[in-house]
Amino acid sequence: MAEIEISQETFNKYNSNGKIALTPGYLQRCFESNGYPGYDGILQICKGKWELAKAGSLEYCYRVRISDGAFQYNTLIHANLQQQVGDEKDGLVEGSVIALTDCEILDSDQKKTFIITGYVLLSKSHEIVTHEGFKKGFSHPGNAEQFRNFKPTMKFELPWKEASEYSKDVIENQPPPTKMMKTDNGTVRTPAPAPKAAAPLPRKAPSKTESGIMPIAAITPYANNIKIHGVVTRKEEMRLIPAKNLKIFNFEITDAFGDTIRVTAFNETAESMATTVVENMGYYISGGTVRQANKQYNNTGHDYELTLRSDSKVEQGNASIPAPKLTMKRVELAQIGSHLGNLIDVLVVVEKIDENCTEFTSRNGKDLVKREMDLIDESAAIVRITLWGNEARNLDPQDYFKKVVAFKGVTAREFNGNFTLSTGQATRIYTVPEYHGVAQLFDWYENERSTVEIKSLSQFNQGGGSDAPRTIAGVTEMRFGENSEKGDYATLKAMITRINPQNTMYKGCSNEGCQKKVVETDGEYRCEKCNSTSNTFKWLYMMQFELADETGQVYVTAFGDTAAKIVGRTAQEVGELRDGDEQEFNSVFEGLLFQPKLWRVRCKIETYNEEAKQRLTVFTVEDINQDKYINHLEQLVEFLEEMDTE
Numbered sequence: 001m002a003e004i005e006i007s008q009e010t011f012n013k014y015n016s017n018g019k020i021a022l023t024p025g026y027l028q029r030c031f032e033s034n035g036y037p038g039y040d041g042i043l044q045i046c047k048g049k050w051e052l053a054k055a056g057s058l059e060y061c062y063r064v065r066i067s068d069g070a071f072q073y074n075t076l077i078h079a080n081l082q083q084q085v086g087d088e089k090d091g092l093v094e095g096s097v098i099a100l101t102d103c104e105i106l107d108s109d110q111k112k113t114f115i116i117t118g119y120v121l122l123s124k125s126h127e128i129v130t131h132e133g134f135k136k137g138f139s140h141p142g143n144a145e146q147f148r149n150f151k152p153t154m155k156f157e158l159p160w161k162e163a164s165e166y167s168k169d170v171i172e173n174q175p176p177p178t179k180m181m182k183t184d185n186g187t188v189r190t191p192a193p194a195p196k197a198a199a200p201l202p203r204k205a206p207s208k209t210e211s212g213i214m215p216i217a218a219i220t221p222y223a224n225n226i227k228i229h230g231v232v233t234r235k236e237e238m239r240l241i242p243a244k245n246l247k248i249f250n251f252e253i254t255d256a257f258g259d260t261i262r263v264t265a266f267n268e269t270a271e272s273m274a275t276t277v278v279e280n281m282g283y284y285i286s287g288g289t290v291r292q293a294n295k296q297y298n299n300t301g302h303d304y305e306l307t308l309r310s311d312s313k314v315e316q317g318n319a320s321i322p323a324p325k326l327t328m329k330r331v332e333l334a335q336i337g338s339h340l341g342n343l344i345d346v347l348v349v350v351e352k353i354d355e356n357c358t359e360f361t362s363r364n365g366k367d368l369v370k371r372e373m374d375l376i377d378e379s380a381a382i383v384r385i386t387l388w389g390n391e392a393r394n395l396d397p398q399d400y401f402k403k404v405v406a407f408k409g410v411t412a413r414e415f416n417g418n419f420t421l422s423t424g425q426a427t428r429i430y431t432v433p434e435y436h437g438v439a440q441l442f443d444w445y446e447n448e449r450s451t452v453e454i455k456s457l458s459q460f461n462q463g464g465g466s467d468a469p470r471t472i473a474g475v476t477e478m479r480f481g482e483n484s485e486k487g488d489y490a491t492l493k494a495m496i497t498r499i500n501p502q503n504t505m506y507k508g509c510s511n512e513g514c515q516k517k518v519v520e521t522d523g524e525y526r527c528e529k530c531n532s533t534s535n536t537f538k539w540l541y542m543m544q545f546e547l548a549d550e551t552g553q554v555y556v557t558a559f560g561d562t563a564a565k566i567v568g569r570t571a572q573e574v575g576e577l578r579d580g581d582e583q584e585f586n587s588v589f590e591g592l593l594f595q596p597k598l599w600r601v602r603c604k605i606e607t608y609n610e611e612a613k614q615r616l617t618v619f620t621v622e623d624i625n626q627d628k629y630i631n632h633l634e635q636l637v638e639f640l641e642e643m644d645t646e
Contacts, residue, residue, distance in 0.1 A: 004091060004121055004162045011166040014042060014099055018167030020123055020160040022069040024152035026100070031112070031144040034105050041100045043068050046128055048092040052079070055113060058106070061085050064092060064116070066100075069129060069156045071140035071147075075103075075114040088121050096124040097158065112142035122162070129156045138340060138414060150338040153295065216259040219290055219304055226306070227286040229317050230255040236425050237390070238274040242512055249274045250425065252300055253283065258325070260300040262293065265308040273314065287312035299343045299409030299426045301327070326435050328408060333457065334379035336412040336419055343426055345408045347437055348375035349445045350400040351382065357392050359570050360561035366512065367570075368561070369393050373400065375407075375421070376454070378444050384458035385410065385421040391429070399431045404442050406433035419457040469493040469598060469632060473551035480603035481614060487604035492547060493624065495596045499545035501589045504563075505571055505578070508540040515540055539575025541567075545592075547599060556601060558618040566592065566621055598622045598629075 014020065026041030046065040053060065059079035066075055077085055077092075085092065092098075102118030140147070160167060213229045230253040238249040249270035254260040263285065265273045277283070288306045298305060308314070328345040336344065352374035359369050371392035376382045385407065387395070409426040412419065423429075469491045480488040509516045509527035511534075518525035518537050525537045541563035546555050564570055567588060577585040600620040605612050 004124065006122070006160075006163040006166070008166060010120065010122070011160075011163045014040070014120075014122060015160065015163065015167065016157060018160070019157040020097055020163075021158070022067075022097075022129070022156040024069040024154050024156070025071070025150055026068040027066075027071045027073050027140050028144070028147045028150050030103060030105065030114070031140070031142060032148070034144075036103050041068060042122070043098055043100055044126065044128065045092060045094060045096045045098065046072060047094060048089070048096075050085075050089050052082070058113065058115065060115065062089065062092065066098075067128065069154060070150075070152055071138055073114055073140045073142070075116055077116045077119070078104075080117065081119075091121050091124045093124070095126040095128060097122045097126060114142075123158065123160055124162075126158050129158070147338045149335055153342070213284075215257055216253070216255045216261045216302070217257060219261060219302070219306065221290045221304065223290065225286075226288055226290070227284065228253065228255060228261075229282070229284050230260075231282050232277055232279050233260060234428060235277055235279045238270055239425075247271060251277050251279075253285065259302065261302045262298050262300050262305045263288070263308060264305060269308050269310060269312070273308065276314065282317035284315045284317045285312065286315075295343065296341070296411075297343070297424070297426050299345075299428075326406065326408070326430060326433055328406065328435060330437075331412075332379040333375060333377050333381040333383045334455070336383060336421065336457070337414065339412045340414050340419075342412060343409045344412055345406070346375065346377070346410065346421070347404065347406050347433065347435065347441060348377045349441060350374070350403060350405055351376045353397050353400055355397060358561070358565060360564035370561075371395070374458075376445070376449070378441060380452045380454050382454055382456045382458065383419060383421055385423070387423050391423055391427070402445075403431065404433065404438045404445075406430040406435060469629070471551040472547065472549050472554050475601075475603060475616075476552065476554060476614060479605065479614060482605045484604075487602045489600065489602055489619065492549065492599045492601060493596060493629065494547040494549040494599055495594050496592050497546050497548040497553065497594065499543070499589050499592065501578075501586050504543045504545075504589065505539050505541050505575055507537040510534050510536045510538050539571040539578075541571045543567075554616055556599070556616040556618050562618050562620065566618070596624060598624055 021042060022044060023041040026037070026043065029037040030041075043066045046067050047063075048065075049063045050061070051063050055076065058076070060076035061079045061082040062077040062085045064075055064077060065072055099120040099122055100116060100118070101120060102116075104115045104117055106113040106115065212227060214223065214226055216228055216230065219226060219228070232251050233254045234252040236250045238247060240247055247267050247270045249265045250262060251273070252260050252262050285306070285308075288308050290304050291307055293300070293303055293305045328347065330347055331339055331344040333346060333348065336346075350373050354371045354373070357369050357371045359367070369389055369392050371387045373385050373387070374382055375385055406429070407421070407423070408428040408430070410421045410423055413422055414420075472492060472494060475490050475492065480490055506517050507520065507525065508514070509518055509530055509532075510525070511527065511530050511532065514527060514530055516527050516529040518527050518534075520526075520537075524533050524535055526533045541559055543558040543563045543566065544555060545558075546553050548554075558566055567574060569588065574585065574588055577588065598621070599618055600622075601616045602619055604615050604617075606615050607613075
């Protein structure tokens, strides 16, 4: 196709500071409106394919997967636009950007059909952009209620090279042309010419403070001679990033007005602060660089963070400042799907908790510790949360079990349609929270929990899968994974019937983050990936074993923490037995035989030497929930009986 030609009018209508910006959350607004929401949305194309066909009575000419930066969805372009699409189809490909000017949404038995009935091609040849919490591109389910309260905070601006002749003045800080802007309700307004840029005013500070001391609320990049006084209300462990030879130390300090800011130090300053700063002690801090807060890791509520320099001073102050009261921007568990990738606060009852920690080696070669809990609140949703490191290792389960707990600064995640929460450096946990709603939540749990229908949002951890167990014969004969690049998931009720202990682990590179198998020569271990030789190695799991049920057998593979959960020991522990006590080593794997479990596996068709084979990889393994399994069997019997009567 010819180069995209952008008119002055199109530029005025859609430019954002001379660039082109996606409209995060626009797909959700379309589903809420059941069609065009009253204003145009800027969307990016992930995939495009010419296809002149019908879907029921609907005629379409092009299939396209679109993204607003937060959500993605498969859509159809109406056949009425066939001529336009025919002229522009070489531009309706991965990375292109369009303005959606009209659309329709049709209900179907399974998934809503999204039809584009109007668009403008704006730009092409961009990389696909997604929010950090949506790294693989989160597919919107088409259900408007699931993300009803979604409020996007992300922003994606792309260079608009096709409109460079118009954007020049904007880039050079000249007043942009008058721009017609649409509001959320679809009305059009014309803003006044943009004034010259001016530094934002500092936030209004409290009136009473120490002489020469700046309230934390007043800190902005435009503040000079920063000196604050407060109590350290959170101290994190110093982190080391070997790849960058970087040391990082973070802590939070709260002043007498209850405002909190995150403070960061690097390298030598980090080492000094990590040993000097004590939690619940008062300090004066002077000097430092103010930066925009990274809300993905910062849950203080402040817009900025303070980075200490080599000339910054941290001096002990008085500790008479009262600890701040707990404040939360609480999100109900049923709504966490609207906050993927963001730090959120939840007030919950801990319904289930692992008695012991799980220690394992990650795929990056790191030794990790985790503990998992099941959380519930009045929204009648159960979500699993994972605690890491010392937070997992040091807790007493009796402080949590069936008690109201506040988690401040946890991250909402999604994988394969299941939602979970995870703790991190910014997480704070309050086992006896002083917060309104605690008594009401506990009363609900004691009196109403058993009377309401509960929905598990983390179903792959509840009994091994989000669907009813399938048979091995069914999975293999139906060739699960054949029509999916990423593979299909299934749950099997099966037992290990054959395992060769010698095919369960290997000697890996000792460098952190590397899992490459090493070559042993004269007592030294060579890693080709790292191009290094060492006199040490680490044991890593790569288990291959046979699963069987009443319909057949299949070989599967398990790695890392999944294999550690199957065995019940870390790879390093079992590897030391292999070298020192072969009989005990073999007995570890013999003890795994003939124990029925629920196995969550990923099925994928792989081709090698022009031969396609189905590969099964274990994703999770759980004990069988007999009540739930019997319920699945009863439903299956009812289904077969209905088929027999037809």
